[in-house]
Amino acid sequence: MLSVKLNGCDNFVKSTDYQEYVKKALATKAVLDAGTGAGNDFLGWKTLPSETLESDLIEQCGAVCDKWREMGVNLVVVIGIGGSYLGAKCAIEALQHGFVQRTDAPRIVFAGENLGEDYLCELMDLAKGMNVACIVISKSGTTTEPAVAFRIIKQFIEQKYGKAEASLRIVAVTDKARGALKSLSTQEGYKTFVIPDNVGGRFSVLTPVGLLPIMAAGYDVKKMLEGAKRMQDICSEASGENPAVKYAAMRNALYLGLGKKIEVLINFNPKLQYLGEWWKQLYGESEGKDGKGIFPASCNFTTDLHSMGQYIQDGERILFETLVSVATPSRKMVIEADEQNLDGLNFLAGKRVDECNQMAQLGTKLAHIDGGVPQIEVAIEKLDEEHLGELFYFFEYACGVSAYILGINPFNQPGVEAYKKNMFALLDKPGYEEASKEIRKRL
Numbered sequence: 001m002l003s004v005k006l007n008g009c010d011n012f013v014k015s016t017d018y019q020e021y022v023k024k025a026l027a028t029k030a031v032l033d034a035g036t037g038a039g040n041d042f043l044g045w046k047t048l049p050s051e052t053l054e055s056d057l058i059e060q061c062g063a064v065c066d067k068w069r070e071m072g073v074n075l076v077v078v079i080g081i082g083g084s085y086l087g088a089k090c091a092i093e094a095l096q097h098g099f100v101q102r103t104d105a106p107r108i109v110f111a112g113e114n115l116g117e118d119y120l121c122e123l124m125d126l127a128k129g130m131n132v133a134c135i136v137i138s139k140s141g142t143t144t145e146p147a148v149a150f151r152i153i154k155q156f157i158e159q160k161y162g163k164a165e166a167s168l169r170i171v172a173v174t175d176k177a178r179g180a181l182k183s184l185s186t187q188e189g190y191k192t193f194v195i196p197d198n199v200g201g202r203f204s205v206l207t208p209v210g211l212l213p214i215m216a217a218g219y220d221v222k223k224m225l226e227g228a229k230r231m232q233d234i235c236s237e238a239s240g241e242n243p244a245v246k247y248a249a250m251r252n253a254l255y256l257g258l259g260k261k262i263e264v265l266i267n268f269n270p271k272l273q274y275l276g277e278w279w280k281q282l283y284g285e286s287e288g289k290d291g292k293g294i295f296p297a298s299c300n301f302t303t304d305l306h307s308m309g310q311y312i313q314d315g316e317r318i319l320f321e322t323l324v325s326v327a328t329p330s331r332k333m334v335i336e337a338d339e340q341n342l343d344g345l346n347f348l349a350g351k352r353v354d355e356c357n358q359m360a361q362l363g364t365k366l367a368h369i370d371g372g373v374p375q376i377e378v379a380i381e382k383l384d385e386e387h388l389g390e391l392f393y394f395f396e397y398a399c400g401v402s403a404y405i406l407g408i409n410p411f412n413q414p415g416v417e418a419y420k421k422n423m424f425a426l427l428d429k430p431g432y433e434e435a436s437k438e439i440r441k442r443l
């Protein structure tokens with residue numbers, strides 16, 4: 001079961017101060033639970049694990065995957081950006097073999113999360129030789145990046161398989177009624193899955209936004225939902241031992257009390273790189289507003305100990321770390337003795353690679369605490385669907401509690417509109433004529 005440890009934080013935050021933040025966290029938790037806080041029309045994510053387990057959504061997703069299996073699909077292009085992409089990417093990267101494609105499920109690739117022309121050309125190079133399906137995901141149904149990618153993939157699928165078959169190969173995940181993607185899906189006869197109105201993009205990994213691509217990749221989303229449901233129950237407890245309360249209380253004690261403005265989410269497992277990306281979006285878009293908010297960063301250790309490690313140890317003292325630790329690896333590898341011992345590593349003979357990794361983790365913790373970097377630890381037992389489900393729900397719930405402590409509405413994202421307005425003006429989108437004139441004067 002996921003647990004939160006406050007490693008050496010008592011070297012930095014007095015116990016009485018921490019207890020004050022626990023009280024604040026319990027108060028904002030009550031507001032979140034009662035649904036009386038800012039953005040309370042976006043709280044559907046709180047009950048997603050229990051409600052989805054009772055629904056037929058898993059069967060519906062399974063029917064799509066079965067159909068594609070019958071059709072021999074071996075490449076699924078998942079199109080989406082931000083909250084419509086990062087949850088699935090995070091889960092699939094965490095669960096899949098790092099090098100070998102499984103033979104009982106299609107390869108999953110992502111598009112629409114950037115506007116790289118070379119990226120899309122190379123993706124089409126791959127698609128040409130494969131049996132292709134597509135999941136296009138957009139809550140608003142109007143986001144430019146996925147819409148551009150979808151236009152390209154749709155044309156490719158229609159040309160390769162014909163329009164009738166394209167409608168079996170394309171599935172849309174979008175709003176139940178609004179947006180261009182919904183209208184297009186109705187017109188073209190695509191199977192659609194609904195993103196509930198009351199679930200925002202970055203809180204949507206446990207809706208079809210995350211569940212369908214994760215299932216298409218061959219993973220057990222029921223187990224993921226069961227892990228999330230366990231965390232839903234635990235997070236409901238009004239206790240200072242509730243892991244979400246502990247995490248929200250300590251990160252705010254470090255930020256508001258000590259001026260630690262940057263939180264670095266770290267891991268010692270390369271499979272967790274995209275957990276950092278998912279978490280950065282969740283916390284960055286939820287808390288970074290009104291001139292406030294902890295800046296969320298991420299590092300992958302031990303890799304980044306050889307780059308960012310220097311700054312963390314010795315740079316400006318405005319950082320704290322949140323370590324996501326995994327107790328047990330899924331596989332085993334022992335370091336063997338070498339007769340010549342030219343590398344001098346025979347002292348490691350008989351030890352598992354993971355023992356070295358654990359000691360790197362412990363050594364880093366002690367060094368960083370000595371260097372003035374407090375560390376919170378979010379510990380899970382192993383990296384599988386259930387524990388990922390726990391992590392997703394835990395971080396979402398703690399985000400709500402934490403943002404409310406700062407007096408912020410965690411469920412809107414007014415700041416992401418600014419670049420879009422400029423981009424549309426620069427691209428002469430109809431309706432942006434005045435903005436186009438204004439922006440050109442600045443160039």
Ligand code: PA5
Pocket residue numbers: 081082083084137138139140141142143146200201202203285413
């Ligand atoms: O969290 C959010 O709301 C955003 O990151 C969105 O998920 C992202 O902008 C994509 O939006 P949409 O799903 O409407 O295409």
